[in-house]
Amino acid sequence: MADRSSGVKAFRLDMDANGQPFVIHAALLWDEQEAILVDTGIPGQLELIRSRLEEESIPFERLTKVIITHQDRDHIGGLPELLQASGDRLEVLAHETAIPYITGETPLIKSKALAPPLPAAVTPLHDGELLPIAGGIRILHTPGHTPDHISLYHMPSKTLITGDALTSQEGVLQSFDPKFTLDTDLAMQSVAKFLELEIDRVITYHGGVCDDQIKERLHAILANKTSV
Secondary structure, eight states: OOOOSSEEEEEEEEEEETTEEEEEEEEEEEOSSOEEEEOOOSTTOHHHHHHHHHHTTOOGGGEEEEEEOOOOHHHHTTHHHHHHHTTTOOEEEEETTTHHHHTTSSOOTTTOOOOOOOSSOEEEEOTTOEEOSTTOEEEEEOOSSSTTOEEEEETTTTEEEEETSSEEETTEEEOOOGGGOSOHHHHHHHHHHGGGSOOSEEEETTTEEEOSSHHHHHHHHHTTOSOO
């Protein structure tokens, strides 16, 4: 990366799920003052997160914020350990409707379990909000996978972080997985929002980075096609 002062990239976290390899791609954003992690994987990945930060020459102490895209356990599972390791200095941000779920006040929709209580309040995010960090991050409420789901648009790099609103395979952008999507019609409406953006790169939580034929793939997904 030519400019080390700010940026965004996929943050690969390998995990084991019931004896099977399972790969996710959180996102890391940074500027000269701070670094922001988007989603946290599952419990037990703290040292892997530390090592990924070191690979980017970003000390763990520079991590100041965690943005949660939605309440699913593979997105929030590592949050308690991160907060404990940071001395609870990390600010946690999530869509306003996600807060009761990720703070353990309301059972998670899919698992019906309660998330562990968090030691600090969660900062609510709202659709269309612009976060003045890492050069500018636009918050997009993209419900369907879950009601609280958000995606993030990093304005300087024209990078879209989709969470589970989309998936990808071998660099090709794909639709969401209907098996894990609560409202597929609403999820398609959320995908349609992405057409309004100028996108050079997409980071999907399941699949990783896509930087080719983004608009074409979005149109194909919305037309319920499997290929362009």
